[in-house]
Structures are given as C-alpha cells and as structure tokens.
Amino acid sequence: MVLAVKELGGADLLVFFLDRTGTLKRGLAKNAKKSMRRFINCLEPLNLVTLTYAPAHSQLLLKEAQLEVSFPALRKDPLIMGIGNLMAELLLAFIPENDPHEESFMLTLEALKQLNNNRPPLLIASIWILRLMLITGYLPNFNKCTICNADLEQKKRWVWQVEPPRCVCADHHLSGDLKWEWDLEVLMFLRSLQTLPLSRIWRLGLSTTKIGGLFKNISRWCEAILQKEIRSYKWLERIIIKPQ
Numbered sequence: 001m002v003l004a005v006k007e008l009g010g011a012d013l014l015v016f017f018l019d020r021t022g023t024l025k026r027g028l029a030k031n032a033k034k035s036m037r038r039f040i041n042c043l044e045p046l047n048l049v050t051l052t053y054a055p056a057h058s059q060l061l062l063k064e065a066q067l068e069v070s071f072p073a074l075r076k077d078p079l080i081m082g083i084g085n086l087m088a089e090l091l092l093a094f095i096p097e098n099d100p101h102e103e104s105f106m107l108t109l110e111a112l113k114q115l116n117n118n119r120p121p122l123l124i125a126s127i128w129i130l131r132l133m134l135i136t137g138y139l140p141n142f143n144k145c146t147i148c149n150a151d152l153e154q155k156k157r158w159v160w161q162v163e164p165p166r167c168v169c170a171d172h173h174l175s176g177d178l179k180w181e182w183d184l185e186v187l188m189f190l191r192s193l194q195t196l197p198l199s200r201i202w203r204l205g206l207s208t209t210k211i212g213g214l215f216k217n218i219s220r221w222c223e224a225i226l227q228k229e230i231r232s233y234k235w236l237e238r239i240i241i242k243p244q
Contacts, residue, residue: 001108002047003088007033015043015062016092017051022104022135024095027053027060038064045088046074046112071116078239080115083125085232086219087111090129093226094136101135103198114202122215127201129218130193138225142190145169157181160217162224178224180217186210 003024004016013032018024032039039062042049048069053060074084087108095101111128115121133139145152146166152158157170162178170181189206196204206214219233 001105002043002045002049003091004045005043013039013043014059017049018091018095018105018108020105022095022101022106023099024091024097025060026097027051027062028056029062029065032062042067044070046071046084046108048109071112073116073118074112077121079121079236082232082236082239083115083121084112086125086230086236087128089230089232090132090222093222093230094132094138103135104132107131107135107198110198110202119202120208120211122211123206124202126206126211126215126218127193127204129222130190131198131201133222134194139194140165140167142167142187142194145172147172152187153184157183158187160221162217162221165221165224178220180213182210182214186214 001018002015003018006014008014008028011031011033013029014026015029016024016026029039029043032043042065047067050066050068052063052065054063055061071084073080075081091104091108095104107128111124114124130139140160142152144150145155145158145168147168148171150169152167152169155169155171158167159170159172159174159179159181160167161174161176161180163176168174185207189204192204193201216237219230219237223230223233
C-alpha cells in the first residue's frame with residue numbers, strides 16, 4: 001500500500017509503502033517520472049499495488065509496480081480525501097520503518113473499503129485511529145480513573161484530557177485545557193474497540209452528535225503524542241469539519 005511519494009531530482013521518486021506484514025518500507029523508483037510502463041498510474045497514496053523490488057544499500061530499488069486496487073471515493077469526496085491523507089500521515093508517524101505491525105495493513109485496507117462504501121467517514125476514521133493506537137501501544141487505559149482509581153464504568157460522566165494525558169471520572173477538578181467530558185456510551189465504544197476482533201469493529205456505532213467531537217479529541221491527542229501538528233487534520237478542521 002503506497003503511503004507517500006517524494007520527488008528526487010528530475011525523474012526519480014522515493015516511495016514509502018506498507019507491505020502486507022504491516023512493515024513500513026521505502027524504495028527508490030529510478031526514472032519513474034519518465035517511465036511510460038513501469039510505474040504508470042500506480043503510485044498514488046493509498047493505492048494497493050504489487051511492487052517488484054531488490055535490496056540496494058539502505059533502501060530498496062523499485063523495479064516496477066502494478067495497480068491492484070484503487071479507491072475512487074478518495075479522489076471524489078473532499079472529506080474522504082482528507083481522511084485518507086490523515087491515515088497516510090499517521091501511519092508514517094506512528095509505525096517505525098522495518099518494524100512489523102501486522103494488523104496495521106489489514107486495518108487500513110478494511111477502513112478504505114468502508115470509506116469507499118459510503119460508511120460515515122468520521123466514524124470510520126475514529127475507529128481506525130483508535131485501533132492503530134492500540135496496535136502501536138499508545139491507547140490509554142479506559143478502565144480506571146487516573147486520579148482515584150475508580151472504575152470509570154461506575155461513573156455517569158468521565159473526562160479524557162490530552163494535556164496532561166489522562167482519563168478521570170468527572171468528580172475531579174482538572175487544571176489545564178484540551179479536555180473532553182464523555183458519557184458511558186463513548187466509554188463502551190472505546191472499550192469495545194480494544195477487545196473486538198478486527199472483523200467486528202466496523203459494526204460499532206456511536207450517536208451522530210458525538211462522532212465529530214470524539215474525532216477532534218482523538219486527533220488532538222495524536223498531536224500531543226507526536227508533539228507536532230498533524231497537517232492533514234488541520235486541513236480537515238479548517239475546511240471540512242464544522243466547529244463542535
């Protein structure tokens with residue numbers, strides 16, 4: 001799965017891709033911009049391709065690519081296009097090169113299928129981000145209050161704070177900003193994402209009024225983890241997503 005392509009010089013391309021083992025790799029496609037056969041219409045982000053390559057020093061040398069699957073909704077719908085850009089950006093940010101995270105490939109492929117089949121984009125994006133964070137070890141504990149160790153399920157309201165990162169019951173006064181107060185519906189949604197097999201997480205639903213806010217919460221949390229701005233999220237926030 002192609003994630004990003006960078007131009008090198010006049011004709012070469014540096015291609016970042018995720019293989020079927022969930023391993024992030026990079027490869028050099030020499031003279032790709034001049035080729036009328038080897039890479040024609042293949043190297044678009046999030047295309048599923050078959051790559052032929054060989055080892056070459058610190059990276060791979062790409063010989064040719066054949067398009068297997070593309071997702072038309074990514075080119076037609078601005079919201080889905082923005083979410084696709086977000087997915088590619090987060091994969092590049094959270095998955096180290098040459099370190100397999102096996103579920104990440106199938107997770108991303110299935111999310112793209114869901115988006116292409118007109119499932120609610122922000123719901124699918126939220127499911128995908130949260131599951132990716134579980135795979136990479138960044139998902140917080142949604143069981144106990146960070147402050148008093150109370151079971152969050154026994155509380156009607158709870159708070160997910162980004163800075164400092166913590167999940168607490170709503171009984172506590174929290175300093176700082178970037179915090180969202182949620183209810184048991186969202187808590188059960190988050191817990192289910194942690195325990196269900198990959199094939200069943202796409203059946204999860206959430207009240208429409210909560211999806212946009214949760215997506216914002218998750219995206220800002222990713223920025224806090226990475227300690228940098230997520231450019232694709234900022235584009236979505238400015239152009240697509242209405243203020244919550």
